[in-house]
Amino acid sequence: MGKIPSKIGGMKNLESLDLSNNHLSGEIPAAISNLSFLSYLNLSYNDFTGQIPLGTQLQSFDARSYAGNPKLCGLPLTKNCSKEENYDKAKQGGANESQNKSLYLGMGVGFVVGLWGLWGSLFLNRAWRHKYFRLLDRILDWIYVFVALKINKFGELRASSR
Missing domain, CATH: 3.80.10.10 (Ribonuclease Inhibitor)
Structure with a gap:
């Protein structure tokens, strides 16, 4: 069991x-x-x-x-x-290897289909495309401001420690 x-x-x-x-x-x-x-x-x-x-x-x-x-x-x-027993083990390992290849192939195909589904919907639907890129633009702006503030704060701390 x-x-x-x-x-x-x-x-x-x-x-x-x-x-x-x-x-x-x-x-x-x-x-x-x-x-x-x-x-x-x-x-x-x-x-x-x-x-x-x-x-x-x-x-x-x-x-x-x-x-x-x-x-x-x-x-x-x-x-x-x-x-003979070692051969049987190797044979079982070959079957397991075949299952692993099938698993990885299925995962790859699923990834490609999912990616094409996302990009295809953005390509075909204009409203979704605009919303997606506006969201992406906002996120990148937020990251830029956050990093700029941290660099500025680090520079001030460094200057005050001298």
Whole structure:
């Protein structure tokens, strides 16, 4: 149902962690190997996948701590991580990459359509165009006056400090 949060590595003084039978899935975060005070670990009977993160601490726990996770591999388990599993991970990454490209393409098209909608309406509707540029002119005038006043005030402060 859920995953172990990667921020678990921030719990530096954690001594015991039992997440057995919690319907957790995904990979065991590498940050868990940062828990230097961890003396008891039980991640059994979940649905973890991939390799157990490398770190002297995690390999020192008994294999029973990882029991019931058939897709988990690496020491201390007897199941080695094969190249085939790495290939499957790379294949999944390729699918995710394809989704990212689609997302970025959709965002780009949406941006262009929105921009053309704004500029097209300003180009075609004379009243909107005049109001828009009057507003823009007022904003730029306000910014100019604000900056000029600040520069003047800074100059006066500088002159009075001499």
